[in-house]
Amino acid sequence: MARIVFDPDEADSMRRAARDAFPQDPALAYALLQLADEGVDLENCSTWDDIRAERGLPPRDAAHHVA
Numbered sequence: 001m002a003r004i005v006f007d008p009d010e011a012d013s014m015r016r017a018a019r020d021a022f023p024q025d026p027a028l029a030y031a032l033l034q035l036a037d038e039g040v041d042l043e044n045c046s047t048w049d050d051i052r053a054e055r056g057l058p059p060r061d062a063a064h065h066v067a
Helices: 008-021 026-038 048-054
Strands: none
Touching: 008 026
């Protein structure tokens, strides 16, 4: 399993940012804490192309032709 793990200083920085964000945006604070504690599981990530296809958007190379 591929995973991005943050070094201790980066993780501490995310935890501080989570504490600062909590009063205004608890969802952001939760996401930052999850990232700091667990990192990112790359095998469960979606690509931009997958997300565009799920939403019925054209491929990225065709999108620049839209006015």
